[in-house]
Amino acid sequence: MLKFVAGRLLQGILVLLAIYAVTFFLVAATPGSPFSSERAIRPEILAQIEAFYGYDKPVFERFMTSLGNALSGEFGPSAVYANRSVTDIIAESFPVSLKLGALSLLLAMALGIPAGIIAAVKRNTWLDYVPMSAAMVGICLPTFVMGPMLALVFGIILKLLPVAGWFGPEFWILPAATLGLVYAAYFARLTRGGMLEMLNQDWVRTARAKGVKETTIIWRHCLKGGLMPAVTFLGPALAGIISGSFVVETIFQVPGLGQWFVRGALNRDDFLILGLTVLFATLIVIMNLLVDIVQVALNPRLKYE
Amino acid sequence: MANSKIQSFTRFLLVALLGGLIAACSGGERETDRAAAEGILLFGNGTEPKGLDPHLVTGVPENHIISSLIEGLIAYHPTDDLIPAPGVAESWESNDDYTVWTFKLRDDAVWTNGDPVAAGDFAYSWQRILTPILGSEYAPMLYVIKGAQSFHAGDTEDFSTVGVRAIDEKTLEVTLEGPTPYFPNMLKHYSFFPVNPRAVEEHGGMTDRQSGWSTVENFVGNGPFKLKSWVTNQMIEVERNTDYWDNETTKLNGIRFFPIENPSTEETMYRSGRLHLTSTVPQDKIPSLQESVPDQLRIEPYLGSYFYRVNVTRAPFDNPKVRQALAVSFDKQLLVDKVTKGGQAPATGFVPAGIPGYDVSTKVQYDPELGKKLLAEAGFPNGEGFPTSEILINTSEGHRKIAEAMQAMWKENLNIDVGIYNQEWKVYLDSQSSLDYDLSRSGWIGDYVHPTTFLELFTSGNGNNDTGWTNPQYDALISQAQLAQTEEARINALQDAEEILLTDLPVLPIYWYTRVYMKDTQLRGWEPKVLDNHPYKYVYFETN
Numbered sequence: 001m002l003k004f005v006a007g008r009l010l011q012g013i014l015v016l017l018a019i020y021a022v023t024f025f026l027v028a029a030t031p032g033s034p035f036s037s038e039r040a041i042r043p044e045i046l047a048q049i050e051a052f053y054g055y056d057k058p059v060f061e062r063f064m065t066s067l068g069n070a071l072s073g074e075f076g077p078s079a080v081y082a083n084r085s086v087t088d089i090i091a092e093s094f095p096v097s098l099k100l101g102a103l104s105l106l107l108a109m110a111l112g113i114p115a116g117i118i119a120a121v122k123r124n125t126w127l128d129y130v131p132m133s134a135a136m137v138g139i140c141l142p143t144f145v146m147g148p149m150l151a152l153v154f155g156i157i158l159k160l161l162p163v164a165g166w167f168g169p170e171f172w173i174l175p176a177a178t179l180g181l182v183y184a185a186y187f188a189r190l191t192r193g194g195m196l197e198m199l200n201q202d203w204v205r206t207a208r209a210k211g212v213k214e215t216t217i218i219w220r221h222c223l224k225g226g227l228m229p230a231v232t233f234l235g236p237a238l239a240g241i242i243s244g245s246f247v248v249e250t251i252f253q254v255p256g257l258g259q260w261f262v263r264g265a266l267n268r269d270d271f272l273i274l275g276l277t278v279l280f281a282t283l284i285v286i287m288n289l290l291v292d293i294v295q296v297a298l299n300p301r302l303k304y305e
Numbered sequence: 306m307a308n309s310k311i312q313s314f315t316r317f318l319l320v321a322l323l324g325g326l327i328a329a330c331s332g333g334e335r336e337t338d339r340a341a342a343e344g345i346l347l348f349g350n351g352t353e354p355k356g357l358d359p360h361l362v363t364g365v366p367e368n369h370i371i372s373s374l375i376e377g378l379i380a381y382h383p384t385d386d387l388i389p390a391p392g393v394a395e396s397w398e399s400n401d402d403y404t405v406w407t408f409k410l411r412d413d414a415v416w417t418n419g420d421p422v423a424a425g426d427f428a429y430s431w432q433r434i435l436t437p438i439l440g441s442e443y444a445p446m447l448y449v450i451k452g453a454q455s456f457h458a459g460d461t462e463d464f465s466t467v468g469v470r471a472i473d474e475k476t477l478e479v480t481l482e483g484p485t486p487y488f489p490n491m492l493k494h495y496s497f498f499p500v501n502p503r504a505v506e507e508h509g510g511m512t513d514r515q516s517g518w519s520t521v522e523n524f525v526g527n528g529p530f531k532l533k534s535w536v537t538n539q540m541i542e543v544e545r546n547t548d549y550w551d552n553e554t555t556k557l558n559g560i561r562f563f564p565i566e567n568p569s570t571e572e573t574m575y576r577s578g579r580l581h582l583t584s585t586v587p588q589d590k591i592p593s594l595q596e597s598v599p600d601q602l603r604i605e606p607y608l609g610s611y612f613y614r615v616n617v618t619r620a621p622f623d624n625p626k627v628r629q630a631l632a633v634s635f636d637k638q639l640l641v642d643k644v645t646k647g648g649q650a651p652a653t654g655f656v657p658a659g660i661p662g663y664d665v666s667t668k669v670q671y672d673p674e675l676g677k678k679l680l681a682e683a684g685f686p687n688g689e690g691f692p693t694s695e696i697l698i699n700t701s702e703g704h705r706k707i708a709e710a711m712q713a714m715w716k717e718n719l720n721i722d723v724g725i726y727n728q729e730w731k732v733y734l735d736s737q738s739s740l741d742y743d744l745s746r747s748g749w750i751g752d753y754v755h756p757t758t759f760l761e762l763f764t765s766g767n768g769n770n771d772t773g774w775t776n777p778q779y780d781a782l783i784s785q786a787q788l789a790q791t792e793e794a795r796i797n798a799l800q801d802a803e804e805i806l807l808t809d810l811p812v813l814p815i816y817w818y819t820r821v822y823m824k825d826t827q828l829r830g831w832e833p834k835v836l837d838n839h840p841y842k843y844v845y846f847e848t849n
Contacts, residue, residue: 032731039363039442040738040768044459049440052514082356083520092537148569155577163573164565166539250567253574255538259566263353268731 005289012285019281020274024066027270028059034079034268053079066274075275080267086275089260094279096166097256100175100248101241107180108187108237113230115184116191120199120226121218131188138185147178147251164253175252179245183237187230195226224298231298235291239284335578341827341846344558349571351584353538353564358519359498360434360441365837366584370562371495373543373841374526378408378427378477379492383843384832386754387661389489390840393422393499393527394477402790403484410475413550416501418525424471429511430499432464438512443496445768446752449488451480483788491753493838501525529555529842538564556830556845572823581825588703591646591821601823604648605833606659608751609818610759612652613696613711613744614737617811618773621692622743626683628810631744632669634676635714637816644710645703647821652814655806656756656799659817659835663756663796668807669814673718680719688720694743695724699733704746707815737771745771750818754835756799757786763806774811 035041035049050056053076054065069076075086115135119128151174155163165171198204199222207217246258257276264272296302340347351366359371372381380392389397394408414422431450434441435457448454451468455461468480481488491497500518504525509516517523521535529551530543544559546552563580565571568587574580586594586602594602621627637651650658654666677687685691696711698704708725715721723744728736737745749769751758761767764783765775782802789795806812820837830843 030732032729032733032735034731036731036734036738037363037442038734039445040771041440041442042458042768045437045440045444045457048438049514052440077515080355081353082358082361083515083517089537148573151573155573159577162579163577164570164579165563165574251570253538253563253565253567253570255536259538266729266731 001293005293008289008292012282012289015285016278016281020067020070020278021063023274023277024063025059027268027273028062030268032268034270036268053077066271070274070278075278076271078269078272080269080272086271089272090257090275090279093255093257093260096254097242097245097249097258100172100179100245100254100256101238103172103176104180104183104241105234105238107176108183109230110184111180112184112187113191113227115188116193116230117195117218117223117226119188119192120195123196128192132192135185135188138181139189141182143178143182143247144251146181147174147248150174150178151251164251166252166254171252175248175254178251179241179248183241186233186237190229190233191226194229195222198222198226228295228299231291231294234294235284235287238287239280242280242283337578337581337825337827338848340561341581341825341848344556344846346557346560346828346841346844347579347581348560348562349565349574349580349583350541350562351564352566354541356519357524357532358500358516359495360430360439360443360500361514362495363442366562366564368495368838370541370543371498372528372838373530373560374524374528374532375495375498375500376414376528377492377495377498378410379489381493381834381838381840383830383840384834386835386838387490389493392492397489399486399488403486403488404481406479406481406488407472408477408479410477411550412475414527415548415550416504416525416527417531417546417548418501418504420501420503421474422499422527423474424477425474426499426502427477428464428469428471429502429505431469431497432467433500433505433511434496435464435467436512440514441496443494446491446494446496449481449483449485449491451482453482484790486792487753487755490755494752499527501527530557530560533559540564551842555842557841560841575823580823581828582831583823586647586821586823588646594823598823600826603820603822603824603833605820606650606657606835607818607820607837608657608659608754608835609748610652610655610657611649611707611748611815611818612655613813613815614742614747614772615744615811615813616740616742616773618740619743621683621685622694624683625809626679627685628813630676630679630683630719631715632810632813633672633679634718635711635815636671638671639714640707640710641816644706645816648819649816650819652816654803655812655814656759656803657751657817660754660756662792664800666800666803666807668804669810676718680721685721691719691721693722693724695726696744696746697733697736697742698725698727698746699730700727708746711815738768740771740773744813747771747812748818751836756796756803757783760786760799760802760806763811772811774809776805776809779805779809 035046054062078084078086078089115131119131122128151163154161154174161174162171204217204222207221245256246262249256249258260272261276264276337347350369354367354370355364356362357371359375376392378392378394379389382388382390393410393414395411397406397408399406410422410424416422431447433439434444435447435453437457437459444457452466456464456467470478472478504518504523505511505516508518508523521532524532529546529549531546533542533544535541541562542559545555549555565574568585571583572587572590575583615622615628617623641649641651653669656663658665680688696708698708705725712723712725715723736742749759749762761783762769763774764780779802782798786795786798789798824831827846827848829845829847831839
């Protein structure tokens, strides 16, 4: 297993390096500059600013400097926001994104997985139809519709919850729900599918014939295998929740990474774009590795190779 | 790990339940009422500020915050943009031709670090903003001061060549390039604001762009409020500065600025009672808000001009007749009524209405027949042979709607085909300044209440001209205005210059801006101002 993990980590590092290089050169080739301004800046002043941020050097030299800095964990100053380094921005907003992501993911699993199990066990009854139809609606409704709807109902009409901001636990509920509900729907459908596959296996029929209790069959024998699709989906789900949280962050004014990512791109804040891309890529690499490990642990037919 | 996840999940559920209960039991007392009772203003402020250093920022949200924290020589008057109110200067006078100004600083003006505000602080601050290596975008505002331009251009490193002199601790003498009776009004702008030399020197020095003096831990100001907290993308809070010289006038105890970029989110927050003021209103909602809450929706004139730049270096736009034809062949009234809907005024000239003493031009009127005739004279009868051209816009739904309306009206009136293409903000700025466009969507907001702030844009060599248009006669009139001995002569020269601009039309005026926002009915002392500057010390709530 150690060998497997080490191999995958090495692969991951190569992937990250490649992503860093591609992002850097794409950003460098994009028209516009972080210092373009609506008010004209005299060329000699612009040159001063560019020199301050190292933009006067050739691209390749800039790449090497920037890579060196990145390896030592320092992505440089934001080219747009005064007094803030990219590391500061990440340190401030990553915990928020992580909290929002974790809450949504937990909510998604807490709602989706039991619903999927029940739907599979009580197949073709109302316990199957109702949650699965709701899940279909959940998958189809984008967050930018769901979010304002929840805000309208719980914030403005019922006056139960704050509609925007991130000042305390009551502020976490609506954004986490908006983001979580969509993924709950996915989890429900995936779990139902996985469970149905298990319940139709020959050994389940044999177990039933031997008189094993239905609950034991479900909990002890089928659940492990039935959850496989949902576990596989965890990696992409986390990536999706973090990168897709931009919409939710904007609707609910959550000070997370997503807003910075988009703003960084619009402002052409090169260092910020690079820093965030590397962060997201690292997250996805790590999540995929963890999912692989969990999969092998759950599925005896797989081996660490 | 699993355990703590389960724990945090149960906690989340508990909190969710509790939160719901508390909110349900609290009977829905609005945050705005609670804050108003405490004398705290809740202010939707657009975007996260890029910084709070008055010499480095350029945006409106930054201005809203900085103007609560720092005070210049001259302050904003609560109701009239043209009256200079005393700030750090308690009195000021000029020589007869308005070229040398002497400011007497008040004794009781202090910085939040205890230093008295001295005349030397202003000299230091203006040297700072003009130092080329700092790279301040707003430095050209100070070119009105003698020698400032050549110092900023790096021609000399000797600041004594610039017309700023601290005669003693409390007397500042400023010598200008030319007669400028409106100089005190220019001083209200934050580019003229002082910074505390000790604080700046302690955190990197005069010319360090990344100097840390303006962070929440280190900020030193001299305004009616002081910086209390700054949570990125959430809130900036300022509280009453009891050491401020005019603290007696200040009524609010604090202001919370919320950087909310999404207008719909801002509107939802306002409606759920979490903001007293919004920075804007979603365009589509203006008509319905006008019906449902007419006492809270504010539509006020704003000193800005929305227009299209025309690239006069490209055919067929190098022909003035083509530009004139375009300018008269769209119905501005229809555009503001049906598309922008925010009570904007159709622009019949470039300089917007609202500048006392300056007559708004009515030269550019909707006249499709004249447009057809001019286009025919230019060699394109009924639009035949007119090359396909494009309107450049920066990515935004609002600009697109306007461009589509223009496109349709030009098609109908002139039978020409104009396309639309959008670019991201920074790319669009580059295309515009390198003249890589046919027609480009533009806007300009005045920095002070005088036509100069608009008309000097289109002089030859002005960095913001961006049209390729030059006219020696126009340049002569603008510099004549700069040197004029009387305000009357100055205004006359400027009116003549605008006449030339509107004859040659390197710009197609479209509308004059309004500020559209929501305002809580309890708020007082927040008067309509064409520059959107509302000195906070006069603002209060009816309840307190």
